[in-house]
Amino acid sequence: MPEQRSALASVYKPGRVGVYDGPAQVVLFERANRTLVQVSGWPGSFRELCRKLETLLACRMPEDGLKAISQGQRSIFRVGPERLWVAGPSDDDLLMRFDGAALGEEAVVTEIGHSRTIVRAAGAEARTLLNRGLPIDLDFTAFPVDAFAQSVIHHMPVLVHRVGDSDFDVYVARDYAVSFWEWLTGAARSLGCQISGPE
Amino acid sequence: MLRITCPFCGERDQVEFAYGGDAASVFPDLADADLDRWTDAVFMRDNPRGDHREFWQHQHGCRQWLYVVRDTVTHEIKSTLPAREPRRAAATHEGRKG
Numbered sequence: 453m454p455e456q457r458s459a460l461a462s463v464y465k466p467g468r469v470g471v472y473d474g475p476a477q478v479v480l481f482e483r484a485n486r487t488l489v490q491v492s493g494w495p496g497s498f499r500e501l502c503r504k505l506e507t508l509l510a511c512r513m514p515e516d517g518l519k520a521i522s523q524g525q526r527s528i529f530r531v532g533p534e535r536l537w538v539a540g541p542s543d544d545d546l547l548m549r550f551d552g553a554a555l556g557e558e559a560v561v562t563e564i565g566h567s568r569t570i571v572r573a574a575g576a577e578a579r580t581l582l583n584r585g586l587p588i589d590l591d592f593t594a595f596p597v598d599a600f601a602q603s604v605i606h607h608m609p610v611l612v613h614r615v616g617d618s619d620f621d622v623y624v625a626r627d628y629a630v631s632f633w634e635w636l637t638g639a640a641r642s643l644g645c646q647i648s649g650p651e
Numbered sequence: 652m653l654r655i656t657c658p659f660c661g662e663r664d665q666v667e668f669a670y671g672g673d674a675a676s677v678f679p680d681l682a683d684a685d686l687d688r689w690t691d692a693v694f695m696r697d698n699p700r701g702d703h704r705e706f707w708q709h710q711h712g713c714r715q716w717l718y719v720v721r722d723t724v725t726h727e728i729k730s731t732l733p734a735r736e737p738r739r740a741a742a743t744h745e746g747r748k749g
């Protein structure tokens with residue numbers, strides 16, 4: 453299979469950003485090796501569908517749109533009342549599992565991995581950087597590990613997921629990836645920022 | 652700037668939402684051929700001082716349509732509900748009637 457081309461290929465340059473020469477306060481890199489599957493259901497049968505998915509993935513399903521469930525390398529987001537996103541490593545067998553489960557008309561399963569670019573912002577000032585554009589309180593008390601929010605940064609729709617004390621994954625639509633990267637690296641110039649290779 | 656509490660996502664900034672029009676307006680039955688009632692439903696809008704019932708979509712959040720009561724004097728958002736729930740309630744509210 454041909455290798456997927458990153459939406460950031462034309463602008464991605466590992467190295468330091470900005471004029472600040474102290475230790476990097478933010479590290480940015482693309483999470484290139486991820487897959488994303490959307491599972492949509494219907495109001496009357498979504499609970500039942502979630503029970504099936506719990507057996508299928510051996511993992512609890514999220515109850516609300518505020519906190520993801522992470523297990524191993526997978527994270528599951530409830531992005532709408534009857535809609536889930538399941539993110540995993542690119543060699544995850546998610547689709548095979550869903551195909552084999554005969555979910556029938558209870559679920560619409562769509563592979564959307566190529567539709568999103570995922571950028572990791574890590575480090576002491578990652579939160580400061582994101583909050584230069586994101587209207588979400590990222591204080592630990594309001595936005596703990598595994599909290600997520602679908603919102604906007606500089607008019608670009610994003611899903612922001614706190615994956616660690618100072619680590620955030622930002623999911624941005626592929627069409628906006630270059631604009632988002634330009635905004636992100638621009639906003640990071642004063643913070644001491646290191647761009648490392650995609651992981 | 653408004654802060655709107657989405658029943659699914661929590662309190663969020665106005666930039667995540669798109670205004671979706673007057674929720675008090677009720678359209679006549681499709682079989683109803685009365686021109687005045689249709690003109691009223693399509694073109695005429697109240698401009699209340701105080702509570703206004705309106706639709707908003709949480710466009711950049713959960714993508715749900717919401718039924719919102721907003722005070723036009725103070726901009727206070729008094730209540731929000733998923734639009735699929737109170738559509739009928741909205742239709743029979745004391746505001747505009749079809």
Ligand SMILES: [Zn+2]
Binds near residue numbers: 657658661709714715
């Ligand atoms: Zn919402």
